[in-house]
Amino acid sequence: MSILIKNGHLLDPATGTEGIRDIFIKDGLIQKVGEYLSEDAEQVIDATGFSVMPGFIDLHVHLREPGYEYKETIATGAMAAAKGGYTTICPMPNTNPAIDSKYMVEYLQLKAKEEAVVHILPIGAVTKGQEGTQLTDIEAMAGAGVVAISEDGKSVMNTVLYKKAMTEAKEAGIAVFAHCEDKDLVQKGVLNEGAKARELGMPGISNSVEDIIAVRDIILAKDTGVRLHLCHCSTKDSVTMVKLAKEERLPITGEVCPHHFTMADDEIPGDDANYKMNPPLRGRADVQALKEALRDNIMDVIATDHAPHSEEEKAKSMLEAPFGIVGLETAYALTITELVQEGYLTPMQLVEKMSLNPAKVLGIDKGSLAVGKVADVVIADPHETYVIDVNAFVSMGKNTPFHGKRVSGKVKFTIVDGEIVYQE
Numbered sequence: 001m002s003i004l005i006k007n008g009h010l011l012d013p014a015t016g017t018e019g020i021r022d023i024f025i026k027d028g029l030i031q032k033v034g035e036y037l038s039e040d041a042e043q044v045i046d047a048t049g050f051s052v053m054p055g056f057i058d059l060h061v062h063l064r065e066p067g068y069e070y071k072e073t074i075a076t077g078a079m080a081a082a083k084g085g086y087t088t089i090c091p092m093p094n095t096n097p098a099i100d101s102k103y104m105v106e107y108l109q110l111k112a113k114e115e116a117v118v119h120i121l122p123i124g125a126v127t128k129g130q131e132g133t134q135l136t137d138i139e140a141m142a143g144a145g146v147v148a149i150s151e152d153g154k155s156v157m158n159t160v161l162y163k164k165a166m167t168e169a170k171e172a173g174i175a176v177f178a179h180c181e182d183k184d185l186v187q188k189g190v191l192n193e194g195a196k197a198r199e200l201g202m203p204g205i206s207n208s209v210e211d212i213i214a215v216r217d218i219i220l221a222k223d224t225g226v227r228l229h230l231c232h233c234s235t236k237d238s239v240t241m242v243k244l245a246k247e248e249r250l251p252i253t254g255e256v257c258p259h260h261f262t263m264a265d266d267e268i269p270g271d272d273a274n275y276k277m278n279p280p281l282r283g284r285a286d287v288q289a290l291k292e293a294l295r296d297n298i299m300d301v302i303a304t305d306h307a308p309h310s311e312e313e314k315a316k317s318m319l320e321a322p323f324g325i326v327g328l329e330t331a332y333a334l335t336i337t338e339l340v341q342e343g344y345l346t347p348m349q350l351v352e353k354m355s356l357n358p359a360k361v362l363g364i365d366k367g368s369l370a371v372g373k374v375a376d377v378v379i380a381d382p383h384e385t386y387v388i389d390v391n392a393f394v395s396m397g398k399n400t401p402f403h404g405k406r407v408s409g410k411v412k413f414t415i416v417d418g419e420i421v422y423q424e
């Protein structure tokens with residue numbers, strides 16, 4: 001298939017290109033980028049007024065397959081990704097069984113190849129069954145194609161074991177993605193510790209639950225030399241620690257989720273589990289620190305932590321319901337609305353955080369629309385304003401606190417390997 005994208009506003013931070021360009025795609029690759037291209041193409045897309053960007057790369061999604069297909073499948077999660085402008089997503093290994101062996105990695109890849117409309121790059125578990133006791137065969141999983149290891153959903157609390165995992169990941173040439181949460185300190189917390197938790201009479205989760213493990217993991221990464229990526233950073237002290245680590249030139253990157261820069265805990269209307277996720281919505285000062293950290297490039301990546309659950313599960317009290325909200329279909333709009341329109345990020349920075357930097361974290365040749373690159377492209381209207389409606393989601397998960405929120409920014413086309421996989 002050949003596609004000619006006309007008159008779009010190209011945003012390609014990898015080459016420093018920002019401006020009106022035409023792009024000619026053929027045989028799955030970017031063939032030409034220029035002004036007034038007139039190539040013959042099977043499909044011409046008029047992208048006047050739209051941004052044309054390298055496809056978004058999500059370092060943190062939960063696809064729920066195998067084991068929890070009633071929440072999401074590889075097929076539905078990938079379709080939600082395409083609708084959100086993502087062309088590559090990295091599923092976390094907390095499935096049932098967990099992605100904790102070469103065989104499970106191969107199973108996931110095979111299913112993804114058959115069923116997913118976007119690229120799937122799996123992440124392997126750190127310990128077998130994510131039970132925290134026995135390391136997985138990290139070298140074998142890396143050989144099978146995992147791009148990182150992570151115990152996401154929890155932390156590896158045994159420091160000796162985790163250090164060994166980091167050493168092995170370093171040897172295998174892959175990164176460690178850290179979910180920072182002190183399992184003992186969190187106790188039974190369900191939302192941020194503070195006035196809202198007291199008002200609802202529910203146990204809180206302090207910032208230190210995250211901060212203590214973030215410090216530990218940064219120190220372990222310094223000891224082992226592994227590339228460490230801190231998932232879903234939610235606190236102002238996480239920001240400070242990533243800043244210090246960068247000043248020391250440690251290979252550490254930080255990720256922020258749209259919900260953590262969009263909403264503070266004081267906006268939780270009551271006992272509604274669509275506002276329950278891990279880490280929780282934090283205080284105003286944390287939200288502000290996260291926005292500034294993205295602006296100042298202390299935080300490198302915006303990732304969704306797309307965590308679908310069934311309506312039945314999320315209809316329960318916050319005390320009972322599982323943690324997590326969906327994010328693939330709202331991330332671009334929340335980033336435009338909360339960060340670009342508010343002056344925290346330039347459009348080029350948005351592309352860095354959602355595409356180029358994630359590619360760098362993974363060490364893959366994506367995140368750019370330069371000639372010769374794979375044609376993974378998103379075309380979006382940054383100005384279109386609308387109201388988020390869960391009934392329009394293609395994800396099986398409808399669990400979001402942003403239903404009814406007015407936002408700007410809508411994905412129009414998503415192109416994977418030169419093929420249109422989503423069109424509004």
Ligand SMILES: NC(=O)N[C@@H](CC(=O)O)C(=O)O
Nearest residue numbers: 062152153277278307323324
């Ligand atoms: N973030 C969440 O609240 N939940 C995630 C796990 C995780 O990313 O920690 C899930 O798998 O549901």
Ligand SMILES: [Zn+2]
Nearest residue numbers: 152153179231
């Ligand atoms: Zn997590």
